[in-house]
Amino acid sequence: MSELRIGVVGTGAIGREHIFRITNKLVGGKVVAVTDINEENAKAASAVCGARIEKDSLSVVNSPDVDALLVASYGPAHAESVLQAIAAGKPVFCEKPLASTAADCKKVVDAEMAFGKKLVQVGFMRRYDKGYLQLKNIISGGGIGAPLMVHCAHRNATVDPNYTTQMAVNDTAVHEIDILHWLIDDQYVSAQVIIPKTTKYARPGLTDPQLMILTTESGIVIDIEVFVNCQFGYDIQCEVCCEGGTARMAEPSFPLVRKDASRCVALETDWKQRFIEAYDVEIQDWINSTLSGEVNGPTAWDGYLAAVTADALVKSQGSGRAEPIQTGAAPVFYK
Numbered sequence: 256m257s258e259l260r261i262g263v264v265g266t267g268a269i270g271r272e273h274i275f276r277i278t279n280k281l282v283g284g285k286v287v288a289v290t291d292i293n294e295e296n297a298k299a300a301s302a303v304c305g306a307r308i309e310k311d312s313l314s315v316v317n318s319p320d321v322d323a324l325l326v327a328s329y330g331p332a333h334a335e336s337v338l339q340a341i342a343a344g345k346p347v348f349c350e351k352p353l354a355s356t357a358a359d360c361k362k363v364v365d366a367e368m369a370f371g372k373k374l375v376q377v378g379f380m381r382r383y384d385k386g387y388l389q390l391k392n393i394i395s396g397g398g399i400g401a402p403l404m405v406h407c408a409h410r411n412a413t414v415d416p417n418y419t420t421q422m423a424v425n426d427t428a429v430h431e432i433d434i435l436h437w438l439i440d441d442q443y444v445s446a447q448v449i450i451p452k453t454t455k456y457a458r459p460g461l462t463d464p465q466l467m468i469l470t471t472e473s474g475i476v477i478d479i480e481v482f483v484n485c486q487f488g489y490d491i492q493c494e495v496c497c498e499g500g501t502a503r504m505a506e507p508s509f510p511l512v513r514k515d516a517s518r519c520v521a522l523e524t525d526w527k528q529r530f531i532e533a534y535d536v537e538i539q540d541w542i543n544s545t546l547s548g549e550v551n552g553p554t555a556w557d558g559y560l561a562a563v564t565a566d567a568l569v570k571s572q573g574s575g576r577a578e579p580i581q582t583g584a585a586p587v588f589y590k
């Protein structure tokens with residue numbers, strides 16, 4: 256196969272971003288079919304790439320000219336499409352979260368293992384981001400010793416009115432949940448959420464900011480500030496404090512401007528630009544590996560680990576206590 260013919264389920268913000276990059280920037284992939292429960296979004300996506308519009312996810316999966324599926328619908332709808340793709344034996348890239356419950360993630364893991372070959376890649380694009388890769392190299396190189404603590408911030412300027420307190424975990428912190436265990440090569444054992452004073456900019460009923468604490472098997476403590484109405488920009492921070500030094504992720508580069516008796520450096524305003532290179536590398540890698548017959552990005556098991564950890568954090572949002580995390584060892588299939 257020299258070209259991967261892709262069907263896309265979900266053509267909202269990131270669905271259209273991925274369709275645009277596959278069509279105009281990357282090589283080896285072509286979007287041939289799209290579907291969305293919102294007809295206008297499907298039409299807008301079709302206008303970007305010329306793909307036909309199918310009635311639903313199953314009709315995309317079962318189209319003979321669709322080699323692989325890209326799922327960018329709403330989290331609770333992901334598992335159904337991914338399971339359809341596995342049933343058809345077709346590779347599938349699924350945006351995070353793999354599913355909105357650990358139980359649904361487990362269904363995907365079980366179905367994939369029963370099929371007997373990896374078909375699923377989860378959209379944890381930070382694993383392709385230069386800043387995190389640089390941190391990983393420094394830490395695994397051993398030059399600054401063993402990690403003891405990790406300090407992170409995930410700040411959005413604002414969020415949609417339908418964003419909920421639980422989404423701070425499932426939609427937002429899920430990126431840190433995935434990237435941090437990969438970065439420090441350790442397993443989470445407990446999760447806690449501490450609720451500070453809520454900002455006046457949060458819509459009524461939304462708890463924002465939240466401070467999330469994860470501890471690992473070896474005793475590393477991680478704090479993640481999730482603040483989705485911070486007003487000033489899109490700001491992702493990560494600093495790893497080790498026995499012999501610290502490593503802080505490089506900031507995206509902008510010119511230093513001197514003006515009005517101040518020195519200013521711009522910030523990104525949303526995820527689309529902040530991680531644009533990571534998304535490009537991620538989707539190109541998915542196309543290449545799928546064409547070569549070997550899906551090799553973040554796995555369904557990674558999606559399951561993230562969901563189990565997210566469940567513990569959500570439980571702690573209610574209890575205020577540190578909640579245990581039990582995932583069990585990764586099946587040999589995923590090692």
Ligand code: NAI
Pocket residue numbers: 264265266267268269270290291292293296312327328329330332350351352378379380426526530
């Ligand atoms: P969105 O709301 O802009 O788009 C979602 C689209 O899916 C909508 O057009 C909606 O009508 C459609 N949809 C919902 N259920 C469907 C179904 N059953 N069948 C077909 N279409 C369906 O949301 P956005 O921001 O594009 O997010 C989509 C997914 O991508 C989410 O899971 C989100 O967490 C993830 N995401 C990942 C990012 C990353 O950094 N990796 C960034 C933004 C979103």
Ligand code: ISE
Pocket residue numbers: 411426427430526
């Ligand atoms: C969004 O869904 C994403 O995945 C972005 O990467 C994240 O920064 C944002 O907080 C989420 O809402």
